Amino acid sequence: MLRQYELVERVKDYDPDADEALLNRAYVYTVQKHGSQKRASGDPYFSHPVEVAGLMTDLKLDQQTIITALLHDTVEDTLATIDDIEENFGTEVARLVDGVTKLSKIEAMPENERAAENLRKFLLAMSEDLRVLLVKLADRLHNMRTLHHIKKPEKRRRIARETMDIYAPLAERVGMYEYMREMQLLAFEQLEPEAYHTITKRLDQLRQSDAGQVDRIALDIKQALSGAGLDTEIWGREKHPYSIWRKMAERHVSFEQVTDIMAFRVLTDSVEDCYRALGVLHQTFQFVPGRFKDYISTPKNNGYRSLHTTLFYDQSMRVEVQIRTREMHRTNGFGLAAHWAYKQGGQVDGQVGWLRDLIEIVEQSHDAEELMENTKLAIYQDRIFAFTPKGSLFQLPKGSTAVDFAFAVHTDLGAQTVGAKINGRHMPLRTPLGNGDVVEIIKGKNAEPQLSWLGFVVTGKARSAIRRAVRQKERSEIAEIGTKLFEEITDRLPAKVGKKAIRQAVERLGMSDVDDFMYAIGSAKLSDREVMEAVVPGSTADLPSDPPQERAISIKGLTPGVGFDLGECCHPVPGDRIVGLRRPHESVEVHTIDCLELANGVDADWVDLSWGERSQGAVGRLNVVLYNRPGTLAEMAGAFARNAANVMHLELLQRDDPFHTYAVDLEVQDLAHLTRILSALRATDAVAQADRV
Structure with a gap:
């Protein structure tokens, strides 16, 4: 564990103007607040925030970030409050600590809801200041390094799964590849222990049998480049076990069949030298077709830049070579942190514009499961590149369709999509896009997202927007039925009901607007009596009361x-x-x-x-298939009203253009009454089919 003076010296080495007294006070504060608390390893708890702060000094981050790392667990795990933090360390540090801190009120939530609410709060805070993300990633990395001390296997697996699904991809998306690789390796060890130990053992055997092979290959590459007058640095390494395991799983091959286990990095002085080095290597060694990627001319969203190619060495062995400048190498390892984004006020810049999509998902997600699912999709790692007809570049998850592309360009464009041209040809919307495809979206003025799209879209942004639009349409349709039922209910009142009376009814019921009122009627959340009393107080006094206990x-x-x-x-x-x-x-x-x-x-x-003898209040259930066109719901509601049937429940079962299928529970008098309603529905042009369940 770093001692107090060692931490301060680290910060002063790269930031001589740092406030030494404030750093010392933060160190002492976290030691005092965590007191005698212990970690699972038996170490003092304060060793964790101190180590997280040490990771932040490795990235040469500002003193506010270092202090945030020291204090990031005090509000969650001690009696300290955000107000205490603000009083002692200022508003900026308090805001950052709050962004990393979990909400205390969520501790009573179910596990999935608690995790989703943590993620929601974290993403919102991250969008305001990206230093929150840097501290959180360092916090998770140190927790993963000490994960083996936790005794319960199920808890270790849960933390490892969350790391693999959320935090490692987040690290990748902001270009912090060193963090990503270590998180993946540590999580892999917990999630697939047998595979981890098998691959690790095979790598050890490979090193022993091929002693010095990495150095030989690096020397051959160095000599080829030196012969062309290029000054380069070269080193090689084996890919880590998780990367190898993924290749085995994706390609359905054994360890022996994974041919590109070795990877080499070539560092040059300039971009021009990168392309010259690539040409020399392709002339010296045979390259593997389809394995060349140019991330210099087309950088990844996280700012990563490099040339990737795979070569045949000794006619049989495949080796991956990454070629980049020294400056690219410096920024590629730690991405966002290396750019010191916080100097621009923590704003989301072009390299991490995908955060805007995440925030849109947070705001539109309906429940915990949806939030977790869409967030994982939004930060998924395997990407493709596609272009608009004007040449704008968009990166999308592998398997994305034209609908995903449309929502990536703009939410409104996605909502209005009716067709697509891929590379100049009309193609089905569900067609997966390939690298380099040019996608032209055809939109319709009155088009709207379709529920069936959820069967093939893969991006979190698209799924979130489609679900939101479908929910809004369902709500408006139910509110439309409620309006029709409201007219039938108020016809029984002695006086005509005006807009003022409706507004007052909304206020009496504590609702936000008239749409909420009509939705409550259409979804049977309000009884006829409650509606009448809200509109005209006292109007139900002379009506017979419902027997409190007697069945109808x-x-x-x-x-x-x-x-x-x-x-x-x-x-x-x-x-x-x-x-x-x-x-x-x-x-x-x-x-x-x-x-x-x-x-x-x-x-x-x-x-x-x-x-x-009593036969009031029987509930019959119908399946009604309506044509998908304006006014059909109102026609169905009119048929119910004309036949004096009270809607108890309405649910949209299936949306499959040009039909919508509803389940409707109706309060009826008897079988003859229900039969008359069915006949009326079948005689209506709005209804394609109506059957009793």
């Missing part, structure tokens, strides 16, 4: 006092032939005589039942 449906054939439940599978209504299933200590289940669930009643006593 009566059944003959049951012992007095025995409870019953109407089957959710067949929704029996008065007029249906019914039978009961009776099991010990349970209510009697009432089913229609032809219900398929009766086949599961072999362990129950069958009871012959019939309907009693």
Whole structure:
């Protein structure tokens, strides 16, 4: 662990103007606050924030970042508060610490929701100041280095999986490849221990049997380049076990069949020398077709620049060679940190513009599962390059389609997409894009995202935007039904209802606007009585109250006092032939005589039942297929209203242009009433099909 004076000296070495007293105070503060707390290793807890601060000094970051690293766990794990941090270390440090700190209120959430809320807060803070990300990545890296001290295997695997899915890709997306590789290696050891140890053992055997081979290959490359008058630095290494394992999994090959286990780096003085070196190597050694990538002319989103090629050495061995300038090498290892982005006020620059997509996903995600899924998609590593017809470049995950491309260009363009040309040819929207494709999006003025697109889009931004648009459309459709039902309800009031009365009803119910009110009616969240009372207070005083305990449906054939439940599978209504299933200590289940669930009643006593005198409030379920055109929902609602049927529940089951399929629960009097409603629906031009469930 770094001692106090060692940490301060590290900072002063690259930043002589750093506030030594403030750094000392932060060191002492974290030691005092964490006190006697211990880590799983048995070390004092404060050793962790001190080591994280040490990682930040390796990147030569400013004193605010170093202090944030020292304090990043104090609010979460001690009695310190953000106000305490601000009072002692200033507003900027308090804001950064808050960005890294987990919300205390989420500790009571389920595990997946807690992880999603942590990620949501972290991404939002990161978008405001990227130093939050740098501290978080260093925090996670040090935790991974000490992960083996945690006794519970399931906890180690959970942390390793989160690291592999979220933090290693985030490190890659900001160009911090050294962090990414170490995180992947440590996580791989926990997630696939057998594969890790097998590959590590094979690499050890390879080193012993081919002693000095890496040096020989590096020397041959050096001599070829020196002969052409190029001054270069060259060194080689084996790829780490996780990288090899991925190649084995992707190519479905054994360790022996992975041919490009060795990788070499060539450092030059200039960009021109990079291309000259590439030409010399391709003339000296045979190169592998399809394995050349030019990240100098087309850098990655994270700013990574280099030439990549794969060569045949001794006619059989494949070796990967990366050619870059010394300046590129300096920035490639630590990406964003090497650029000192915080000097521009922590703003998101072009190299990390993908953060805007992440923030849009955070704002639009509907629940924890959706947020986690879309975030993983947004930071996925394998990328392709595609171009607009005017030459603008967009990087997308491998497997992306024209719809993904459209949303990457702009959310509005994605929403209006109706077709696409790929390399000048009309192609289906689900066609996967290849590297270098030129994509022209054809848009329609009245077009809108389709639910079926979720079956083939792969980017988090596209999935998030499509789901949001679909939810908004469903909401507006249900609100449209609510408006129709509202008119039918208010027709029973003694006076005409104006806009002022509706606004007042919205206020009485504590809703935000009229749309919320109509949505609540359409989704059966408000009863007729509640609507009437909200619009005209006191209007329901003379109406008979609903019996608090008495059921509106009566059944003959049951012992007095025995409870019953109407089957959710067949929704029996008065007029249906019914039978009961009776099991010990349970209510009697009432089913229609032809219900398929009766086949599961072999362990129950069958009871012959019939309907009693009361038959109000029976609920029948319909499947209604509507044509997808304006006004069809209103026509369906009108058919319900004309036949005095109260909508209890409405759900969109399937959206498959040109049809929308709904499940509708209706309160009806009896079978004859339900049959009349079905007949009315089938006679309506808006309805393609209507059936009872």
